[in-house]
Structures are given as C-alpha cells and as structure tokens.
Amino acid sequence: MKLLHLADLHLDSPFSGIGQQSSQLQKRLIQSPYKALEKGVDAAIDRCVDAVVIAGDIYDANRQTVYAQHFFINQLKRLEVADIPVVLIHGNHDFIHPGQLTPNYPSNVYSLDDEAVTFVDLDLKSGESVRFYGFSYHHRWIQTNKVEEFPVNPKETDYVVGLSHGAPEGENYAPFKVQDMVNKNYDYWALGHIHQPWILHKSPLIQYAGTPQGRHRNEVEDMGAAVVTLTKGQPTQSEFISLAEITWHHQRVVCNESWTGQELLQALEEMVYNYLQSAQATGQSQLLSVVLERAQLLETSVIDEVRNGEILEVLHNSSPSAELFVQIVDLKLSFDYEDELFEYDPSLNASYQQALEHLYEGDEYEKTMKDFFNHTIVRTWLQDLSQNEDLKEAIVQGAHDLMVQKIGFEDEEGDYEN
Numbered sequence: 001m002k003l004l005h006l007a008d009l010h011l012d013s014p015f016s017g018i019g020q021q022s023s024q025l026q027k028r029l030i031q032s033p034y035k036a037l038e039k040g041v042d043a044a045i046d047r048c049v050d051a052v053v054i055a056g057d058i059y060d061a062n063r064q065t066v067y068a069q070h071f072f073i074n075q076l077k078r079l080e081v082a083d084i085p086v087v088l089i090h091g092n093h094d095f096i097h098p099g100q101l102t103p104n105y106p107s108n109v110y111s112l113d114d115e116a117v118t119f120v121d122l123d124l125k126s127g128e129s130v131r132f133y134g135f136s137y138h139h140r141w142i143q144t145n146k147v148e149e150f151p152v153n154p155k156e157t158d159y160v161v162g163l164s165h166g167a168p169e170g171e172n173y174a175p176f177k178v179q180d181m182v183n184k185n186y187d188y189w190a191l192g193h194i195h196q197p198w199i200l201h202k203s204p205l206i207q208y209a210g211t212p213q214g215r216h217r218n219e220v221e222d223m224g225a226a227v228v229t230l231t232k233g234q235p236t237q238s239e240f241i242s243l244a245e246i247t248w249h250h251q252r253v254v255c256n257e258s259w260t261g262q263e264l265l266q267a268l269e270e271m272v273y274n275y276l277q278s279a280q281a282t283g284q285s286q287l288l289s290v291v292l293e294r295a296q297l298l299e300t301s302v303i304d305e306v307r308n309g310e311i312l313e314v315l316h317n318s319s320p321s322a323e324l325f326v327q328i329v330d331l332k333l334s335f336d337y338e339d340e341l342f343e344y345d346p347s348l349n350a351s352y353q354q355a356l357e358h359l360y361e362g363d364e365y366e367k368t369m370k371d372f373f374n375h376t377i378v379r380t381w382l383q384d385l386s387q388n389e390d391l392k393e394a395i396v397q398g399a400h401d402l403m404v405q406k407i408g409f410e411d412e413e414g415d416y417e418n
C-alpha cells in the first residue's frame with residue numbers, strides 16, 4: 001500500500017507581515033501553498049498512490065474564503081478522476097465551528113469530522129484493505145490525550161493507519177506520548193501540526209510530514225510531503241518529496257571592519273547571486289533572513305543605513321517579478337558583546353547558556369503566555385495571537401535582552417542587538 005501523507009497545507013495564509021514590505025512578494029507567497037498542493041496532487045497521480053491522507057490544517061483559519069475551498073475541491077476532484085481516495089481531518093487552525101456546513105466533497109473524499117475518534121475502511125485497488133482512524137478539532141485547543149481514545153488494532157483490515165493533529169509537548173494540541181501510539185499496533189501514524197518533517201518512531205513509522213510550503217522565516221529549508229510504502233513483513237519505506245514553491249533560509253554574514261555601505265551592499269549582492277544559482281538548480285525561489293554579525297565593527301552611518309531600511313530598499317530593486325527570485329526579507333544587526341560576558345566564569349557561562357537554551361527551545365513561552373492567551377477577551381478579539389510567530393519571537397527576544405540587562409551587563413547604548 002502506498003500513501004501520500006500531506007499535512008498543514010494552510011491554504012488562505014495571508015502573509016500580512018510581508019505585505020507591509022512588498023505587496024508583490026505577498027501575492028507570490030499567498031499563491032505558494034496552493035501551488036504546493038497542486039504539486040502534491042501531481043505527485044499522487046504520477047506515483048499511483050493508493051490513498052492520500054491529509055493530517056489537518058488544510059486551511060489557515062476556521063472560516064475560509066470561497067477561493068480556497070474551490071481550489072481545494074478542484075484538487076480533490078483531480079484525485080477522484082485518478083481513482084485515488086482521500087482521508088482528511090481538521091486541525092486547530094481549520095477547526096470545525098458550530099453550525100459549519102460540511103463542504104460538498106467529491107465521492108473519493110472521507111472526512112473524519114467528529115471530535116471523537118472515528119474510522120473509515122477502504123478497499124484499495126491493490127486488493128488490500130485499510131482502516132483509517134482519526135478525529136477533527138471542534139475547538140481551537142484540545143487538551144486531552146486523544147491517543148487514549150484510539151482503539152488497539154482490531155485486525156479487521158490488512159492495514160491500520162492513525163491520523164492525528166497534535167504535539168508531543170505542550171498542553172493545547174492533543175498532547176500525546178509516542179509510546180501510547182506504538183502500543184496501538186497500527187501500521188502507520190500520519191501526524192500533522194509540526195511544520196517540519198519529523199520522524200518520532202521507526203517501526204511502526206510515526207511521523208510528521210511537515211508543511212508543503214513554509215509560511216514564516218522560521219520554517220526554513222525545503223518542505224514537502226511523505227510518500228509512504230507499507231508492505232506486509234517488510235520495513236515501511238518513506239520518501240520525502242519536495243513541494244515548496246518558495247523556501248526560507250537563514251544566513252549569517254560576518255561584518256568586516258572597513259566596510260562602507262557600498263561594500264556591505266556588494267557582499268549582500270554576491271550572497272544573493274550565489275543563492276540564485278541554487279534557486280535555478282532546484283526551481284524554488286528563496287527568501288533570506290540575514291544577520292550581520294559583529295555589527296559593532298561597522299561605522300555608525302552604515303549601521304543607520306541598515307536600521308532605516310536603505311540597504312534593504314536598494315537590494316529590493318531586483319523584486320520578485322521574475323518567475324524565480326531570491327530576496328532578503330529581513331536584515332538584522334547582531335552586536336556580539338555577550339559572547340564574552342561570562343568568559344571569566346565557566347560555570348556561570350554554562351548556566352547562562354542553559355537558560356538561553358531553555359528560553360528559545362523549551363515551552364517557557366507557552367507556559368508564561370497561557371493565561372493571557374486563554375483570557376476570554378484575548379480569545380474573542382485576538383484569535384490567532386497564540387500562533388503568531390512574530391509576537392513569540394519579539395517576546396522571547398525581549399526576555400533575552402532583559403536577562404542580559406538584569407545580570408548587569410547592559411550595553412551602554414542599550415541596543416546590542418536589533
């Protein structure tokens with residue numbers, strides 16, 4: 001049995017942050033999740049998969065535009081013509097709200113719409129039978145362990161696949177333990193919610209396919225879907241297929257003491273040129289977040305040109321009108337004073353590094369902000385705030401700055417990092 005595992009399509013993403021910078025780029029970005037889905041459907045048809053599973057967050061919001069629904073249904077119809085069934089669930093972004101009408105899906109589509117775990121049995125072209133278990137969000141959050149509700153494999157079909165939209169950590173997105181999934185004795189778990197491909201367990205295979213199109217500068221590198229081949233008595237095969245139209249990248253540039261504004265521009269242009277070579281090789285446009293390291297070496301006038309956006313503006317003259325483009329969307333200065341902060345005291349340095357790691361990678365942000373995000377007024381009026389990555393970055397960065405200042409190493413200018 002061969003499956004295409006898609007998740008987190010986020011059709012309808014507004015990319016409003018980028019729109020303030022360039023409406024042309026915003027238009028290209030808005031189109032990108034649709035193009036990625038179209039490519040995914042091409043791949044399903046080309047590879048003659050037995051079924052497509054979509055593990056939630058088909059849409060970016062729980063109220064969709066007609067355009068997004070129409071596009072999605074047209075892609076489902078292409079699969080119907082190719083005689084490929086589709087099993088889908090709704091996630092926390094496109095949760096089903098009270099009174100929502102079920103779309104008029106084509107006959108090949110099985111939407112596991114209940115918030116309770118339900119299933120569908122399919123007889124495949126290969127002659128094999130498969131059962132898909134899954135649930136859909138009816139709320140923005142699900143705080144219970146949904147995996148407990150999945151039955152142990154009753155062995156009534158050749159294969160059993162679990163669909164779940166959730167996260168192993170945190171508490172708002174159907175938190176689960178990998179071992180609980182393993183204990184269900186399923187053949188495959190198709191997960192959604194985490195936007196990077198991530199294998200949690202090998203046998204049985206339990207994995208996130210990731211989003212087919214990164215939507216944010218932190219959703220870096222190539223994105224796509226998984227083609228999963230299950231064969232009785234053999235290890236499960238999974239192949240990543242690239243679907244992203246546009247990829248995001250982080251790049252660091254170490255500043256040179258003698259750089260004028262012109263020389264900085266030249267260094268950045270060379271970097272863009274190199275990325276363009278790789279863009280031509282992959283056929284994917286690229287967006288770059290650039291950090292200028294050791295920015296304290298630059299003249300104040302050059303620092304100002306970066307801060308007031310002059311440098312970016314010159315670079316943007318080569319705008320994304322071309323089919324393939326590379327663009328710097330973010331240019332930050334990094335004043336690396338704190339590297340030397342605790343050099344005299346290794347144990348202090350170690351605990352400082354540990355605190356930083358905890359701040360950036362732990363669930364401290366979610367824990368700290370939970371009451372705020374759960375507040376009735378915030379939930380009613382600022383619905384997607386808990387998902388706002390820019391807000392998260394700004395708050396975590398602010399906490400970091402405060403930490404450095406409180407420890408007593410405040411930089412005189414007070415802005416060691418911009």
Ligand SMILES: [Mn+2]
Nearest residue numbers: 008057093193
């Ligand atoms: Mn998602």
